Amino acid sequence: MTRMIPSAALAAALSTLASGAFAQEASLVYLVDNSPDTVAVAEALAAAYMEQHPEVSIEVEQRPGGAEGDNIIKTRLATGEMADVFLYNAGSLFQALNPTQTLEPLDDLPAMTGVLDGFKPVVTGSDGKVYGVPAQAAMGGGILYNIPIYEELGLSVPTTWEEFAANNEKIKAAGRVPVAQTYGETWTSQLFMLADYFNVQAEVPDFAERYTANQAKYADTPAAMRGFEHLQEGFDKGWWNEDFGAATYDDGLRMVAEGEAAHYPMLTFSIGAIQQTYPESLENVGFFAQPGPEGAPNGLTVWYLSAIYVPKGGEHTDIAKDFVNFAGSPEACQVILDTIGATGPFLIEGCELPADVPRAVADMLPYFEGEGRTAPALEFLSPIKGPALEQITVEVGSGIRSAAEAAALYDQDVVKQAQQLGLEGW
Amino acid sequence: MAAGVGLSSADVRLQGRAPGRTRRRSPYPTWFFLPAAVIYGALFLLPTVASLWFSLTRWTLFEAEFIGFENFRQFFREPFLVQGVVNTLIYGALTSGLKTVLGLLLAVLLTGNILFRGTLRTLVFFPVLVSTIGVGFAFEAMMHPTKGVINVALEAVGIDGPGWITNPSLALVSVALVDVWKGVGLATVIFMAGIVSIPADYYEAARIDGATRWQLFWRVTVPLVRPATVTVVTLSLIGGLRYFELIWAMTGGGPGFSSDVIASVIYKQYQAGFYGLATAGNVILFGIIALVVLPLTWWFNRREVDL
Numbered sequence: 001m002t003r004m005i006p007s008a009a010l011a012a013a014l015s016t017l018a019s020g021a022f023a024q025e026a027s028l029v030y031l032v033d034n035s036p037d038t039v040a041v042a043e044a045l046a047a048a049y050m051e052q053h054p055e056v057s058i059e060v061e062q063r064p065g066g067a068e069g070d071n072i073i074k075t076r077l078a079t080g081e082m083a084d085v086f087l088y089n090a091g092s093l094f095q096a097l098n099p100t101q102t103l104e105p106l107d108d109l110p111a112m113t114g115v116l117d118g119f120k121p122v123v124t125g126s127d128g129k130v131y132g133v134p135a136q137a138a139m140g141g142g143i144l145y146n147i148p149i150y151e152e153l154g155l156s157v158p159t160t161w162e163e164f165a166a167n168n169e170k171i172k173a174a175g176r177v178p179v180a181q182t183y184g185e186t187w188t189s190q191l192f193m194l195a196d197y198f199n200v201q202a203e204v205p206d207f208a209e210r211y212t213a214n215q216a217k218y219a220d221t222p223a224a225m226r227g228f229e230h231l232q233e234g235f236d237k238g239w240w241n242e243d244f245g246a247a248t249y250d251d252g253l254r255m256v257a258e259g260e261a262a263h264y265p266m267l268t269f270s271i272g273a274i275q276q277t278y279p280e281s282l283e284n285v286g287f288f289a290q291p292g293p294e295g296a297p298n299g300l301t302v303w304y305l306s307a308i309y310v311p312k313g314g315e316h317t318d319i320a321k322d323f324v325n326f327a328g329s330p331e332a333c334q335v336i337l338d339t340i341g342a343t344g345p346f347l348i349e350g351c352e353l354p355a356d357v358p359r360a361v362a363d364m365l366p367y368f369e370g371e372g373r374t375a376p377a378l379e380f381l382s383p384i385k386g387p388a389l390e391q392i393t394v395e396v397g398s399g400i401r402s403a404a405e406a407a408a409l410y411d412q413d414v415v416k417q418a419q420q421l422g423l424e425g426w
Numbered sequence: 427m428a429a430g431v432g433l434s435s436a437d438v439r440l441q442g443r444a445p446g447r448t449r450r451r452s453p454y455p456t457w458f459f460l461p462a463a464v465i466y467g468a469l470f471l472l473p474t475v476a477s478l479w480f481s482l483t484r485w486t487l488f489e490a491e492f493i494g495f496e497n498f499r500q501f502f503r504e505p506f507l508v509q510g511v512v513n514t515l516i517y518g519a520l521t522s523g524l525k526t527v528l529g530l531l532l533a534v535l536l537t538g539n540i541l542f543r544g545t546l547r548t549l550v551f552f553p554v555l556v557s558t559i560g561v562g563f564a565f566e567a568m569m570h571p572t573k574g575v576i577n578v579a580l581e582a583v584g585i586d587g588p589g590w591i592t593n594p595s596l597a598l599v600s601v602a603l604v605d606v607w608k609g610v611g612l613a614t615v616i617f618m619a620g621i622v623s624i625p626a627d628y629y630e631a632a633r634i635d636g637a638t639r640w641q642l643f644w645r646v647t648v649p650l651v652r653p654a655t656v657t658v659v660t661l662s663l664i665g666g667l668r669y670f671e672l673i674w675a676m677t678g679g680g681p682g683f684s685s686d687v688i689a690s691v692i693y694k695q696y697q698a699g700f701y702g703l704a705t706a707g708n709v710i711l712f713g714i715i716a717l718v719v720l721p722l723t724w725w726f727n728r729r730e731v732d733l
Contacts, residue, residue, distance in 0.1 A: 067694070074487060074699055098486060101488055242571070246589070387700075391682050398681050416700055419484065
């Protein structure tokens, strides 16, 4: 810990120096997705920055998330209409932005020295330069669970899929909904499949590499197909809530927070949303990694979800970079903590979590402390992610398509993405 | 080039209006057509040619690489496309058919002597004026399987309502029905204009010959309202085949791919950043609409001559 303090102090000193250099009036636009916690953090960061730099005004602009948002980001970048600063996914979606041509490299920012090395690869372009600063804490993909239901039925947190399935049967027998599914927002249907990646790589360590090189497929790798099979099992065994086809992400959070459902497979950034919308139920929500097969190691699939970028050719590039520098500082971590609380370990050195984190975050931290208990999700190891995955997982979870057919269909879907990116071997 | 096209079509029109005269020169100087030609060329001709070119490339918006007909091959291999084409045809036929039949019946009702005719006419036309996206979201909420007002109402009378837009075999039909509700007003207005323009003499003559009300409708109204029928069928069929907004707002093509139509498949390719592939899809959609609508109008026009 002592090692970190000088670099944080240095960063703070540099940013103070820098602030003197930009004593010019300017107004920036910061484009973020419209999820309530993202907007709240963006506005708090902008306000904190403006307080230090009264000559700069920052307006937060909202855009839809999901595929709609991807389209807006790509189109605005290509037409030169991008906001001065924007927030967007890291990993495979970042690679699809053609970063070496459209984004400003940020290696020289003082804050970059404080960004954890584990994060940098997911925002590094093909030229080896770093283009983004982490916008939020690291998050896990796994299963949120309702603690009162677990206590009431005397269940224990499962570490294998068999235990998880057995828990679900007991919950169902008690007349409760075992698992919340919310296909009214299709992206939420992917969790069982994507959060299973820790278990995939535990069994097939070189899957990502061979997958990118067109040598491994979902359909012929049993460990990889298991994610689809879990979805099919859930539908076949009637684990879902009755309105799973129309329910929304917010419905899912409400169900698991207020005990209408026992589990909700989700990313842990949703803890921030629960804190905002259902604060009185926050301590009733726990978290565990998606369980794998019997005898395999139990670990967490980690998402380095989003970063903040500066487009090339903006009017106020220097001020935009200074704002990004601020967003990557320990000061910004404190702003995030004050706004939405702790959602996971920060990706910036010198940022510490308070002692009293929400229960679900506390459940997640041990995975980060143990060696070999986390693995990045596939989309941060391979640039390939098929655009139709969320529709395919909705089909499997709705009983329209079998797991095996879905895996084969998804293998077909990613071909387009690989060809569009011009990857070798496709 | 473009100016030449504009000029010759103007010539044809003038000739048509003044038959019997020798070929008449346009009264306007050639440069007079230039502004229109420039607008037409820049906004219609150029994008059309450009889209044909981009449909042959792998296009990232930043750069385009020529790949021949690979996009078309890929689009036809698209696993959801076959279902998309079938759904498009079902959707087009269903909405067009229902709008024509219901529009005609409503027009007959609303041109008759009934109470509150003006109010009823307004009510039928009103949905046409409302935003499609707004209608889509409103019906999405109303068709919610457990909380939606439709199923709550059905439950009150003891019926277990289906998942209108979450049941894969029902979703497309549900959207089509909303589309009919929203669009039937326009068809009704066109039919009303057609019915009003039928001379009353025909009805009188038929009544003197002892025709029943049914015969009046079937033997007088339906044949004489034919031009309106042609307009309604053609417009609603073209509209139905390229329809997108309502489907996207209500189901997003889902659940899964079960209510995908060609337009939503194309849109998803754009979203994913496959710009060349999506452009190829648009060229294909253009071809399909032309294939369906051209023979139809030809057939209608021929029948009109026969009458």
